[in-house]
Amino acid sequence: MVRKLAGLVATLLATSFVIFAASYAAPGDPVTFLAGGKENLTPEHLAAIRAQYHLDDPFLVQYGRWLGDALTGDLGRSTQYHDQVADLMAARLPSTLGLVAYASVLFVVFGIALGVLAAVRGGRTDSAVVAGTTFATSVPAFVTATVLISLFGVQLGWFPVMGGGSLWHLTLPAVTLALGALAIISRVTRQSMIEQRELDHVSVARAGGLSERLIVVRHVFRGALGPIVTMCGLVTAGMLAGTVTVETAFGLNGIGSLLVNAINTHDFPVTQAVLLLMVTAYIAVTTAVELLHPLIDPRVRSRA
Structure with a gap:
């Protein structure tokens, strides 16, 4: 420790x-x-x-x-806004944290669900999930944002496309931010479950007459949970930096857009403070995941 x-x-x-x-x-x-x-x-x-x-x-x-x-909490004074950097970040941080939390729920729920579906069903379902996630990973965030704004915001008018901090306003930005992460989590879930299904204790449970559903829940998914939780934590930690593109595309007043404006105007105190916050958050989350992993997977604790 x-x-x-x-x-x-x-x-x-x-x-x-x-x-x-x-x-x-x-x-x-x-x-x-x-x-x-x-x-x-x-x-x-x-x-x-x-x-x-x-x-x-x-x-x-x-x-x-x-x-x-x-x-000591003194991050300096912004040369652009002529205000304390800590106050600027405190005002914008809730919007960014809400966006990251919303996107995290989306990629965890749908990413794990797709990974489980691909591993359990196999065949065409597996191929479709792999192809879909591969495509999702290859599309840049700004392209996804442009498509979502054009289709669901402008043409269909289902969602607002600029500004706001409500859950409805954050839906399209959260989907944009979560899409690439969803692909990563689904792949990790799929691969981990496939590896678990080939282990001896799963074969013994199947030979003992246990139903396939119970085998998947009690043995396969539970055994694969360690890598899945670890990857979810790592992806969530990296999402704070990913908000830069998304907040700029959707006009959100968050930490990411604050960083972009600070870089463009050479506002050094704000740039330094935001980057330091992003790195500190990433290190803190990854450290928490590392400490949590042995509690989820006893095999890691036994090797330590």
């Missing part, structure tokens, strides 16, 4: 360093962006900006100050 916590802290430190360094390695002088893009500023004004943001300090000193402030 101590080793895992030390590795987690080291990963977060390394990631935060890369994020801070990448932001200041962007083309252009940070002073120009911090000054609001104004040109022909006096040397005195430029010097005041450098002093205000400690830009004349050594790089490691700047990084240490930024990291220390971030640990």
Whole structure:
């Protein structure tokens, strides 16, 4: 446990360093962006900006100050919105979390269902599921968003296509975000169940006269649950970054669209804070899945 916590802290430190360094390695002088893009500023004004943001300090000193402030909840002030970054993120985070939660429910329910159906039925059903999920994986999110907006939003008028935070507004964005993840989960479920069906204890249960339905539920699906839960956690952890494209396409005011605007306007404090949040969330979720896996699959606990 101590080793895992030390590795987690080291990963977060390394990631935060890369994020801070990448932001200041962007083309252009940070002073120009911090000054609001104004040109022909006096040397005195430029010097005041450098002093205000400690830009004349050594790089490691700047990084240490930024990291220390971030640990206390001070993420700086946005150069575009002229507001505290923490307040901006707090206002937009519920929309993004709602979208991720909605999409997670969709891909978990339908992904596992399709995977079970393909593994149990086999034949043409299996081929159809594999072909469908392969196609879903190959379609970029922005293409899916465009098709859904055009068909269900504009032509049929069933769903709103821009803005809003209600469940109805989030349906098309959630479907877009969940489609690729659904394909991954269905494949993992299918493969895990096929592997479980070939194990000896399943053959013994079948030879003992147990019904096929009970065999699937008690032995096959239960044995395949470990890899399925692990992959669901990993996919959910990566979804926060996937909201960038979806929120931009549907005009949602979430963390993803905030990141896009910050990058376009060189709003370094917002860019750094959002990236740090995404990486921290990913590491936290993957660590939780790793700790949960032995509780789901006793075989992992026995090998540890």
